[in-house]
Amino acid sequence: MLDFRLMSKLSFTNSFTRQALLARLALRLLGPSVSRHVKVNQKMVSQIALDTFRTCMLVQTNETLAAGVLTSPINPQKRPYTLSLSNRTADYTFRIQEIPEGELSLTYFSKHFGFEDRYSLDSSMEIKRGFDLFLHELSEVQRGTNASSKYLADERSLGKRSDSLWRGMRSEAVESGQSTNLMIEQFGDDFEFWREWYQGVLHGTPIDWELQKKVASIGSWVWEAGPEAVAEEIEKIKADFLVEKSPLAEKVEFNEVTGKFNTVPQPIAKPELLGATLSQVEDALEDCLAHPSNGLSDRSRETRDIRRTLTRYANDPQRIEMNLTTVATGLRRQLETTEELPKTEENLVLQDVVEQAVRGIRATHPEVAENRKILAEQALKELPQADKKEMDQAKEVYAALTEGVMAEDFSEDIPVLLNDAILPPSEGAPRLSGADPATRIFYRTSKMAELVRKYPVIVEKIEKSPAYKTVGIVKRGLTVAGWLSIIVGIGLRAFGVL
Incomplete structure (x- = not known):
């Protein structure tokens, strides 16, 4: 009492x-x-x-x-x-x-x-x-x-x-x-x-306490407007917070002609230097492939990643850094830890050239270096089964909502996220966050949510799209904004925020 x-x-x-x-x-x-x-x-x-x-x-x-x-x-x-x-x-x-x-x-x-x-x-x-x-x-x-x-x-x-x-x-x-x-x-x-x-x-x-602080700091005028207004503001905060947790040096845009989202890479700083660096990587790869005893082939993951980078992402510094970091990590692991690859001169040169390329990108693009620092600190959590099921179903939605490189990345990144197929880096390698595919998925989703929230006309154009009308979320009675909110929530759970 x-x-x-x-x-x-x-x-x-x-x-x-x-x-x-x-x-x-x-x-x-x-x-x-x-x-x-x-x-x-x-x-x-x-x-x-x-x-x-x-x-x-x-x-x-x-x-x-x-x-x-x-x-x-x-x-x-x-x-x-x-x-x-x-x-x-x-x-x-x-x-x-x-x-x-x-x-x-x-x-x-x-x-x-x-x-x-x-x-x-x-x-x-x-x-x-x-x-x-x-x-x-x-x-x-x-x-x-x-x-x-x-x-x-x-x-x-x-x-x-x-x-x-x-x-x-x-x-x-x-x-x-x-x-x-x-x-x-x-x-x-x-x-x-x-x-x-x-x-x-x-x-x-x-x-996450930082997320709670942002919610607690919502203006009184929003709270006074009632639960719906507060919920809308929280969705904005969650999407922005996910961007902070999964940063990329690129811009997400909506193509009004096609009614789909796409990505625009950040302009390359010192393009001549980057071009020379990528040429060195390409030459070193060809030298390795010229001798089967080196252990690399056209089917090797590292070969495919390098070639994809050179042909598809050569104008995207953020993606070059991500892909080559993956390659550098894989090479160092196979050369020094598992010894799957022999320490031949060609293999060691390729490893060195790729790691130099990663360092060069970070040196000439400070925002890419900062993003890597943030991503390296992320601890990606295993998704619960319900979230995995939602992400598996999300593939068809992303296919209907996106185009170009963005659509291709979603189709490749979601299976990686679901299969947890990223291996940890070996000691001494450029640090690779296991969150790279998750970063691309959830950063872009949060940016899509931001555009949908700011410009209602985007929703109108999407809902008129024949491709969109056939996806599962329509049958489930979800709106575009509602579905994006679900994926943002999954991203926050994946990064340990919720």
Whole structure:
């Protein structure tokens, strides 16, 4: 219960500690609380849920900003005893108050909407256990602190972000998760992001913090416009964030004549130097192929990659770097690790020339070098079966939506992504991220989503295309924007963001 001893303990904490622990309590009790009201006024409950999620995310992602926006006052002398977490910009309040009958009053209020319920802790076990866990976490973060070391409680409270919401209480976690997920499902597609976000909080596996910070920083005018406006802004943030995770030095455009997307490579810096470099690579390859004892043939992966680069991508510095990095990695692995190829003079020269070409591209195209640095840090996750199935079905959609090199790349990259066919680089080789095919797929998809979002006329042209009318997403009732959003979500999961 909210006794004087508890209120006194809370008065010896900084506001952030109270905010962090109360935010977790608000999320624990949200599902069972709103289940009483969602059928009566779904619009009210959806707004309260949205503002609860927003407030809790704000606490967890930016304590400095939250300190100016959120309040959690404490007054042990004032009766009835009250705990509250308020968001000034949203006119939102979560409040627990002791009432004379020995019960607790639980309130969620947002602007003109709100509800208050009374609970007897003897009969409402989920509420009681949620509150007991709040008291336990308060005791944990305060342990060994005093007036001069309250900052330790702040640090420990922030660390609770990685603890599951119902620590050790499996049945409560299941019940709370089910009730909250059921509530979110009733709100429809506008809450798709919050479903994934809540699952991360529930299980102590939060989604990417940088993505959360971007969502928490959405302007108040968007939040005030309601769940649909917030969902649209989140889709934009997700697509932009995926671009950051999978950068390419190229431009995605929409061809209004053909009604399809294509790519335009970045102009080549120092074309004469690049031309000479590629000629060296071509000559070195031919020298290797001239002697079968070198182990390379026209069927070798390295041969095909080099020739494809020279004939198809010679004007695309980003793709040259990607392809030759793959070749360099393969050669070094086969020469030094597996010894599948003999260390002949021709093979060693080819390896050296290819690696020099990779370094040269990065030196003359700083943005390509920066992209490689970002990609090398990515840890591509194994896709779950549902996502693999979606990507397999995506091949026909990409074929209907894209043309030229872009269409060819999708047809080749998706099988690689699904088969997980990229081998890790050997020590000393130019670093190759296993995410190269994924990078091309998801960067381009996010750029397609951006164009569709900005220019509705693109959707009109696509939907009139005979090729598009036959693809599976039409039969599933998905829009172009809706399907692209699904693929962006898969990309964010692949890169460990969601």
